[in-house]
Amino acid sequence: MIYWKIFVAFFIPGILGYGGGPSSIPLVENEVVQHNKWMNVQEFSEVLALGNSLPGPIATKMAGYIGYDVAGVPGAIVGVFATVAPSLMLMIFLLGILFKYKDSPKVKRMTLYVRPVIAVLLGVMAWRFFLESYIGIGLWQTLLLLVVSYVLLEQVRVHPAFVIVGALVYGGFLL
Numbered sequence: 028m029i030y031w032k033i034f035v036a037f038f039i040p041g042i043l044g045y046g047g048g049p050s051s052i053p054l055v056e057n058e059v060v061q062h063n064k065w066m067n068v069q070e071f072s073e074v075l076a077l078g079n080s081l082p083g084p085i086a087t088k089m090a091g092y093i094g095y096d097v098a099g100v101p102g103a104i105v106g107v108f109a110t111v112a113p114s115l116m117l118m119i120f121l122l123g124i125l126f127k128y129k130d131s132p133k134v135k136r137m138t139l140y141v142r143p144v145i146a147v148l149l150g151v152m153a154w155r156f157f158l159e160s161y162i163g164i165g166l167w168q169t170l171l172l173l174v175v176s177y178v179l180l181e182q183v184r185v186h187p188a189f190v191i192v193g194a195l196v197y198g199g200f201l202l
Contacts (some may be wrong), residue, residue: 029098030105036063037090037109044086051086055093065097086110164202172197 036058044051052075059065066074078088087110094106128134160169172194179185179193 030101032063033094033097033102033105034109037086037094037106038112040086041110041113047084047086049085052089055086055089059093065093164198168202 037055039058040051040054044054056068056071060068060071074089074092075085078085078092081088087107090106090110091103095103098105125134157169157173160172176190176194179190180187
């Protein structure tokens with residue numbers, strides 16, 4: 028029964044929390060503190076602070092921690108699954124519709140219109156990253172990382188994960 032309560036406590040905020048993790052935090056707080064009384068307000072605020080200090084989505088981190096606190100590893104798994112289940116179900120539903128109408132001229136035209144928008148958004152994001160790097164570490168360090176990354180990715184064909192780890196190590200030790 029506890030796993031069902033954990034599932035419902037995180038599934039409901041996942042459905043109603045329009046806007047992602049930050050908008051669902053009050054809903055999670057209501058379920059965890061007010062309704063189920065698994066934590067008091069102080070404990071919940073500490074979990075929230077811990078979740079905000081770590082990278083990644085806040086709702087899944089909180090669900091994993093609270094689920095673990097309430098029912099161990101299975102509780103953490105149920106909490107995280109319940110948090111992502113609404114989005115997962117909606118994606119499966121929408122992909123089913125898209126697959127059903129994939130040969131429709133309107134759907135094909137829509138995907139043609141979306142591609143350039145995605146390319147522009149990725150370009151803007153890359154430009155912002157470049158500017159942040161330029162401001163943070165200077166032009167020469169930025170250009171060095173840019174050129175080395177380009178050569179490793181395009182010429183040597185190194186997996187992007189290794190390039191990212193290499194840049195992190197370089198930044199951690201030398202910057």
